Amino acid sequence: MEFTLTYSGPLEPTGNSRPDKRAIKQRVREHFHPQLKRLLEIHPWMVDRTQYVDGSITSGDETLVRYVDGNPFAGLVHPNTGTLAELDITMLLPYTGRSYTPDRGDVDNRIKTLFDALQRPQKKGELPDNWNSPYGPDPLLCLLDNDNRITTYTVRPDRLLSPNSNIDTHLTIRVVMKKAELSYRAMWWGS
Template sequence: MEFRLTYRGPLKGNNAKAKDKQPLRRSFHLQLKQLWSQEPLKSREDLLAKQDVMASSVIFEHAGFKFAPLISKRLFLHAELEVLLLRQEQKGVILTGGGDIDNRLKTLLDSLRMPHNSQELPKGDKPTEYENPFFCLLEDDSLVTSVSVSADQLLEPIDPGHVLAIIKVKTVKTRDTWQNSGL
């Protein structure tokens, strides 16, 4: 299964906090929610059942959220990512202005995965009625088996410090199972 996720907004490098990552997570949630409403995921609502009801569920509950990562150990899936980061700055500046690329990539990967504990969420943050479940790409960023990153100049107006990120996702099965058929 292959698809693309996008993000337009601030992408901090050094010192990115939970409050900086959650808006990215919410942006990806909306896109992944749309993806889950289409085939082949639409016919796999069993994967969103509560854990105690169905062993193959991808739901993880903590900090008041019910996270539903597509790429999970339970489904024997990994992800390969191709990231295109576009900013207004000319080539060369894009790697240094606003944080170096490896720290920005770390922030991006952290926002693609579900938080592991309440400290990784902004204090007092609660899911909205449209975030049940809260869709994430990854259970853990260790499930990313390859990443390629390209940085280039965006030739349209955008706020300073903001990026347009286009992320191509390819799901990779580590084992064929009934739970991951069609994915």
């Protein structure tokens, strides 16, 4: 299964010394939710499987919903689906002269922020303080249950050519979901 996600906006590096790193990652994570929700609605491979991510199945080996600090999250690339992901990322960045815009962080640290934002939070400490899901009982959809489901990735940085653009980063992420293992648990996801 293949599809494309996009993002336009700030993508700051979130090193250990940055106090707002959880909020930055959560903002990017929330950006992808509507795209993943739309994927569930229209992709033939996903349409018959929405009960595993919409909260109607709440326990057992089939559910993809995990709760972090009382908030539901669902990663589509998940051990229960037996799937892994390959990512092909085009990262468009503004240039000044012959170099990337200063003080915006280097590419590898931006990718670390992106990978953290593509996965569901693993524990309470990865969410912003006092964060509550704006989706009520429905899970916030994430591409990955955990970023260890990424098997291959490529990153191509290039110039953002939009004149007078205030966009910090524009990403096009081509996702290839592949079956990793055949198990009874994963068989309900088909091939």
